Amino acid sequence: MITRKYLATRTSYAIVTAIIALIINFLLPRLVPGNPVYTILLTKYHYLPPNQIKLLESQFGLQNPSLWYQFQRYIIELFHGNLGISYYYYPSTVVNVIATHLPWTLYLLGTSTAISSLIGVIVGKYIGWHSGTRKETFVSALFMGLTSIPFFWIAVIFQLVFALYLTNLLPISGAFSVTLVPSFTAAFILSVIKHSILPIFTLVLVSFPGFSLTMRNTMVNQNREDYLTLAKAKGIPERLIVKNYAARNAVLPVATHIVLAFGYVVAGAFFVEVVFSYPGIGDALYVAVTSLDYPLVDGIFLMITLTVIIANFISDILYAYLDPRVELR
Amino acid sequence: MSFPILSIRKLNTVFHTPSGDVNALRDLSLEVERGEVLAIVGESGSGKSTLGFSILRLIDSPGEIVSGSITYHDKDGDVSILDLSLPKLREFRWVNISMIFQSAMNVLNPVARIERQFIDTFEAHNLGGDYQARIEKYLQIAGLGKQVKKMYPHELSGGMKQRVSIALALSCEPSVLIADEPTTALDVVVQKEILSSIIKIKEELNLTVMFITHDLSVASSIADRLAIFYAGRPVEVGSAEKLLKSPQHPYTAMLLSSMISLNTNRDAFLKTMGGTPPDLRKPIQGCSFMSRCPLAEPACGTYDLSPGKSYGEGYVECIHPGRMAREVEAVD
Numbered sequence: 001m002i003t004r005k006y007l008a009t010r011t012s013y014a015i016v017t018a019i020i021a022l023i024i025n026f027l028l029p030r031l032v033p034g035n036p037v038y039t040i041l042l043t044k045y046h047y048l049p050p051n052q053i054k055l056l057e058s059q060f061g062l063q064n065p066s067l068w069y070q071f072q073r074y075i076i077e078l079f080h081g082n083l084g085i086s087y088y089y090y091p092s093t094v095v096n097v098i099a100t101h102l103p104w105t106l107y108l109l110g111t112s113t114a115i116s117s118l119i120g121v122i123v124g125k126y127i128g129w130h131s132g133t134r135k136e137t138f139v140s141a142l143f144m145g146l147t148s149i150p151f152f153w154i155a156v157i158f159q160l161v162f163a164l165y166l167t168n169l170l171p172i173s174g175a176f177s178v179t180l181v182p183s184f185t186a187a188f189i190l191s192v193i194k195h196s197i198l199p200i201f202t203l204v205l206v207s208f209p210g211f212s213l214t215m216r217n218t219m220v221n222q223n224r225e226d227y228l229t230l231a232k233a234k235g236i237p238e239r240l241i242v243k244n245y246a247a248r249n250a251v252l253p254v255a256t257h258i259v260l261a262f263g264y265v266v267a268g269a270f271f272v273e274v275v276f277s278y279p280g281i282g283d284a285l286y287v288a289v290t291s292l293d294y295p296l297v298d299g300i301f302l303m304i305t306l307t308v309i310i311a312n313f314i315s316d317i318l319y320a321y322l323d324p325r326v327e328l329r
Numbered sequence: 330m331s332f333p334i335l336s337i338r339k340l341n342t343v344f345h346t347p348s349g350d351v352n353a354l355r356d357l358s359l360e361v362e363r364g365e366v367l368a369i370v371g372e373s374g375s376g377k378s379t380l381g382f383s384i385l386r387l388i389d390s391p392g393e394i395v396s397g398s399i400t401y402h403d404k405d406g407d408v409s410i411l412d413l414s415l416p417k418l419r420e421f422r423w424v425n426i427s428m429i430f431q432s433a434m435n436v437l438n439p440v441a442r443i444e445r446q447f448i449d450t451f452e453a454h455n456l457g458g459d460y461q462a463r464i465e466k467y468l469q470i471a472g473l474g475k476q477v478k479k480m481y482p483h484e485l486s487g488g489m490k491q492r493v494s495i496a497l498a499l500s501c502e503p504s505v506l507i508a509d510e511p512t513t514a515l516d517v518v519v520q521k522e523i524l525s526s527i528i529k530i531k532e533e534l535n536l537t538v539m540f541i542t543h544d545l546s547v548a549s550s551i552a553d554r555l556a557i558f559y560a561g562r563p564v565e566v567g568s569a570e571k572l573l574k575s576p577q578h579p580y581t582a583m584l585l586s587s588m589i590s591l592n593t594n595r596d597a598f599l600k601t602m603g604g605t606p607p608d609l610r611k612p613i614q615g616c617s618f619m620s621r622c623p624l625a626e627p628a629c630g631t632y633d634l635s636p637g638k639s640y641g642e643g644y645v646e647c648i649h650p651g652r653m654a655r656e657v658e659a660v661d
Contacts, residue, residue: 132390223389226435233385234450234497235422244449245438254441324481325439 002320006328010316014309021309022078025301026071029294036060036087036292060087074298083302085294090289094299097284102266102303104175105273105280108196109265112203117258119204120211124254125247127212128219135280140216152271155202159275162198171195199276203269207261214257218250225249252323256315263311267304305315333402334505334537335361335384335426340397342376342383345390347498349610353379353392355561361539362503363402366531368540368548368569370584371558374606377541378431380558381507384539385422386410401425401505424454427498431510433491437482442476443493447500454501463500470533471496472526473579488519506531509541524551534561544583549573557581560606560617567643576644579622579653616647624653 038058048056057063061073061084077084083094127136159172176182177191222228222245231241268282277283281300288296320326332464342354354376361367383389384399394411401408403425413421420562430436436499438446447464456463465475471492482490491511498506508527512520528551531538542548548569555572556563557580565578576582587600604621607613619625632648 226430226432227438229387230430230436230494230497231438233387233422233428234453235419236449236453237419240449240453243362244441248440249438323440325483 002317002328010313010328014313016316018305022075022302023071025298025305026074027067028301029068029289029292029297030070030164032289032292034292035062036294037062039292040087057094057243058087060085078302078320083299086288086296087293088277088291088296089293094295097296098281098299098303101268101279101281101284103280104278105268106265107192108199108278108280109203109269110262111196112200112207112269113261113265115200116204116208117211117261120208121215121254121258122252123208124212124215125219125250128216128222128250129242129246131216131223142211143212146206146209147213149206150271151202151206151269152275154206155199155272155275158198158202172198175279190259195278197274199216199269199278201283202272202276211254211257212260215250215254219246222250252319255318255322259315260308260311263308263315264304266307332363333360334363335359335539336398336400336402337361337380337384338398338400340380340383340399341395342379342388342392344392345396346610351609352612353387353561353609354383354397355613357397357562357611359563359566361537362554363504364535364537365553366528366538366551367538367554367556368542368552369556369558369563370542370545370548372543372606374609376561377543377558377559378509379561381428381509381539381541384410384507385426385428386413386418387428403504418648420454423450423498423503424501425503426505426507427501427503428507428509429494429498429511431513433494433511433514434486436494437490439482441481442478443480443482443485446493450497450501456501464496467496467500468493470499470526470530472522488515488523491515491519491523492526495527495530498533499536503536505537506541507539507541510543512547513543514645520547527551545588556586560608560613561624562617562646563644564618564646565644567645571643576654577643577649577650578618578647579624580618582653618647622653624649624656 037053037060054063061070064070074084083098086092086097087279089097123139127139130136139311161324162170162172171177171191171194175192175195176188177195180188180191182188211316225245226247228241231245234243266281268285270282270285272278273280274281274286284296285300289294316328320328335445337357337359340354340357343354344351344353353374357376357380359380361531369380371377379388379392382392383394386394388394397411399410401410401421408421408425410418410421435450437443443462444464447467448460451460451463461478464478468475468477473489473492473496477485477489477493482493485493487580491514495511506527511527512523515523525546527538530536540548540552547606552569555565555567555569557565557572557578559580564573565576565581567577572581573585576585583602587602589599593599602621607620614627615630619629622629632646
């Protein structure tokens with residue numbers, strides 16, 4: 001049950017959250033010491049005459065160092081749909097930079113989140129139902145170990161293995177072969193898939209155990225539920241008890257976890273993208289932060305914030321749909 | 330001549346705990362007669378619920394049925410419940426023996442509509458016929474309207490949930506209904522209603538009811554026979570009428586004298602029973618009630634329980650049956 005009142009309150013909460021996030025997004029990159037003009041240009045040209053620097057500063061909108069002035073400009077431009085021009089990818093606009101990076105990230109993270117949540121729920125359901133056995137204890141301990149491994153460490157290990165020992169089996173960097181031109185041809189698509197295998201595998205390997213353990217824990221608690229005893233007494237086959245009674249109830253908290261994970265898909269996988277030189281949002285963010293590209297950082301943060309707010313919203317609605325007890329008022 | 334529908338012989342159920350095995354049922358033997366209401370009465374930990382769960386083999390780890398036999402006397406022959414294979418056990422449950430659980434609030438699957446929880450049971454037992462009509466029929470017997478079918482458990486009150494679980498328990502037309510404290514979680518008014526509908530249904534459907542309760546007054550109002558449980562065994566079994574009038578076991582007598590009735594003297598102190606039941610982790614020699622019994626004497630410690638009698642008609646596990654009741658009366 002979702003009422004109109006609920007939608008109204010939720011929307012106003014979302015707007016307040018967005019405004020706060022906007023302010024923080026704006027301030028954070030500008031609190032990093034340094035000047036973007038020097039950071040970007042002096043690494044390229046070593047020396048620029050002062051009047052050139054002044055010129056660039058005014059082009060970047062930095063001629064007035066007052067944060068308040070810049071914030072006003074930022075908000076005004078934002079409401080005109082203008083996220084500004086990227087300093088690093090000058091003269092590309094921020095929207096353009098995001099548009100070229102986002103599809104790669106959506107593909108990489110969308111696929112790996114889908115795979116890992118699916119595997120996670122299925123494996124978690126199984127080990128949760130068989131909890132207490134020696135096998136289950138071993139698998140759970142293994143998963144706990146896997147979730148605590150950093151993404152980039154696995155990524156580096158894979159690169160090492162596939163660069164040194166299993167050479168030419170799988171590409172270890174980039175999103176597609178440099179000899180190909182992006183197009184909808186079989187050769188290009190195949191190249192994209194091959195390039196994504198290692199990053200996706202890395203992401204799945206480290207994130208599916210998290211879903212599994214959450215599912216396992218909620219499954220274990222199901223064993224104590226009286227409706228499970230009744231189902232057993234009723235003579236329901238075990239397969240159906242697991243599916244319709246235990247897993248159906250255990251999946252509720254996990255569903256929220258999964259939807260939120262999809263919300264973070266747009267954020268990219270910072271370390272994995274950097275290690276595999278994958279041209280996604282994580283990669284763009286890395287460049288933006290290290291070169292003090294304020295507009296690009298702001299743009300990416302804004303996109304992430306909005307998506308996460310929307311994902312929260314969707315997860316609430318999905319929860320109400322999955323659990324008849326939840327009423328969203 | 331008796332015609333039992335369930336014969337329980339020398340049943341031992343233990344719970345393995347870190348501090349030792351708890352012998353929840355100790356060499357328990359009991360007969361349940363066809364068509365009767367047998368009330369199992371006892372305090373917490375006396376093994377009454379464990380018996381109900383043992384009959385349907387619902388005892389889960391760390392519990393275990395270690396020995397004994399439970400025989401279901403079907404029209405077409407005897408079924409040894411403890412020897413059934415798991416698939417056979419699954420088919421046996423509910424269509425022969427069903428159960429109403431104590432925890433009415435949590436026995437229904439919260440994410441499924443009521444009708445779904447009936448239909449999956451019918452499907453599990455390959456019952457034919459019109460499912461909807463069947464659901465409506467049993468909901469009506471349990472005192473509920475058919476609109477309940479489409480509802481979710483959280484939309485029902487506690488009493489309605491318990492009625493749904495009664496309807497569920499009857500829906501596959503079993504011969505035996507085990508009611509494990511079906512009214513404990515409910516308020517007195519609803520309790521009364523539920524009890525009278527169980528009795529009404531019992532008459533209509535020719536059921537055998539095993540009614541588990543800690544409430545002697547509830548038991549005496551509905552049962553044909555009573556089995557008084559203490560420390561994992563029945564210490565006295567007999568017809569409700571006889572047992573209430575002249576209790577033979579000191580425990581029964583003391584329980585009865587601690588009951589309040591409308592003609593209890595208002596100024597008198599309520600009689601209570603001192604002490605606690607024995608530790609079931611340790612083997613018990615002789616009579617289990619000895620430590621709390623005012624009539625205890627050395628001979629009680631060697632009282633022999635081993636014959637493992639089956640209690641069809643009256644039975645009492647005491648070396649001086651009836652004496653306590655006479656003494657209580659003398660004091661009054």
